Amino acid sequence: MQALVLERKGELSLRDVDLPLAVGPGQVKIAVHTVGICGSDVHYFTHGSIGPYIVEKPMVLGHEATGTIVEVGPNVSTLKVGDRVCMEPGVPDMSSRASKLGLYNVDPSVTFWATPPVHGVLTPYVVHPAAFTYKLPANVSFAEGALVEPFAIGMQAATRARIAPGDVAAVIGAGTIGIMTALAAVAGGCSRVFISDFSKEKLAIAGGYDCIVPVNAGEESLADVVARETENWGADVVFEASGSPKAYGDLFRIVRPGGAVVLVGLPVEPVAFDVSSAISKEVRIETVFRYANIFDRALALIASGKVNLKPLITGTFPFSDSVVAFERAAAGRPTDVKLQIEVVSENA
Structure with a gap:
């Protein structure tokens, strides 16, 4: 064949x-x-x-x-x-x-x-x-x-984040996995999800969903937008879904004290990691590799109509x-x- x-x-x-x-x-x-x-x-x-x-x-x-x-x-x-x-x-x-x-x-x-x-x-x-x-x-x-398979990755990320109802999240990267992660975060209880990218076209698709707020990284930093929209408190959860080493520069500016950073994107080279900023905010750091025990739940959410x-x-x-x-x-x-x-x- x-x-x-x-x-x-x-x-x-x-x-x-x-x-x-x-x-x-x-x-x-x-x-x-x-x-x-x-x-x-x-x-x-x-x-x-x-x-x-x-x-x-x-x-x-x-x-x-x-x-x-x-x-x-x-x-x-x-x-x-x-x-x-x-x-x-x-x-x-x-x-x-x-x-x-x-x-x-x-x-x-x-x-x-x-x-x-x-x-x-x-x-x-x-x-x-x-x-x-x-x-x-x-x-x-x-x-x-x-x-279902790529959405399961977003589901794994949202699960690792331990989202609480009403949380504010931020997603770096509006590619397939970034948007899937944003949708999973909304389904998991987030009230708003800010998603950043340089692609106006991808941001337009992401912004077509309720509760997802697109941020053009070429015009305004995600850290500044989140600070302004949360009265300088920060996002409860930050998902890094771009895989870009440059994204790590602002990670701990975006997240609130005691919040969570979930690493989803896979960099192809080592990244600089601001340990001092992470410690000073006592940030919880989670990582995602594919998914486990989540495929059927991802399918159920799609079938329910809650995720389109x-x-x-x-x-x-x-x-x-x-x-x-x-x-x-x-x-x-x-x-x-x-x-x-x-x-x-x-x-x-």
């Missing part, structure tokens, strides 16, 4: 691959329908690596996926053929110490789609554990279901145009938030 293959840094091809599709106990076979293009997919394409994860041989891309179950293995009772589903892309070793602590997202032996050397799912079929496959409610489309992710889908491509879709994603158009590819197998 065909797949979108990252042959090496900077080179993509849509070609035939031979991937294992035998369905074992506790597994299901899924005809893939929609796959979102993640920033990590693009980074592997443009840079060939992310930290210790290096593309050393051809790899199928894609991990934000939905589809339809076409085969069910032994010992699967919660899903059936014909179910529309979304899939949690990381499968941990449930006997590991991390998993036993409920921290399977940081299990060193986790198998995560499209993370070298593990293949992703931009291909017509995939086999996956039923335990990490979730039935889509009737009112959630395939496209929305493919947004449809405005974030800014482009949809047929499977035959997968290379074109990635080239556009790599171009970083300011109007693009989330691009998706419809694989749509003939048997789906």
Whole structure:
């Protein structure tokens, strides 16, 4: 079957691959329908690596996926053929110490789609554990279901923040994860979320949501806006979602005394960290790596209608145009938030 293959840094091809599709106990076979293009997919394409994860041989891309179950293995009772589903892309070793602590997202032996050397799912079929496959409610489309994965990161961030009803939050970065984090913060009880970026187009999308206040970083600093709007007290929670080392300069100016800073964006180089300012305010610092025990809750929020992710889908491509879709994603158009590819197998 065909797949979108990252042959090496900077080179993509849509070609035939031979991937294992035998369905074992506790597994299901899924005809893939929609796959979102993640920033990590693009980074592997443009840079060939992310930290210790290096593309050393051809790899199928894609991990934000939905589809339809076409085969069910032994010992699967919660899903059936014909179910529309979304899939949690990381499968941990449930006997590991991390998993036993409920921290399977940081299990060193986790198998995560499209993370070298593990293949992703931009291909017509995939086999996956039923335990990490979730039935889509009737009112959630395939496209929305493919947004559960990035929204789960925002949910993980909001959960780590320990938001209290009425809190004021600030988000640095209005990319996909930044907006997802802002939406999760509002759903978690924040009364206002200030979100900053240099992109007027992305800020316009974020500002279309209730309780989210866009701040153009090219015109005014987020620290100044938050200070003015909170009578110089600061935000209860600050989420760093840009991954930019420059964002760390103002982190502890933005947060209130005793507040929380949640690090979501992953810098590609070491950052300067103002320890003295953090200590003087007794700031609680949290970090986020993917998510754990949250995928079903993210899906439930989307299904409830409390979180509308449809405005974030800014482009949809047929499977035959997968290379074109990635080239556009790599171009970083300011109007693009989330691009998706419809694989749509003939048997789906």
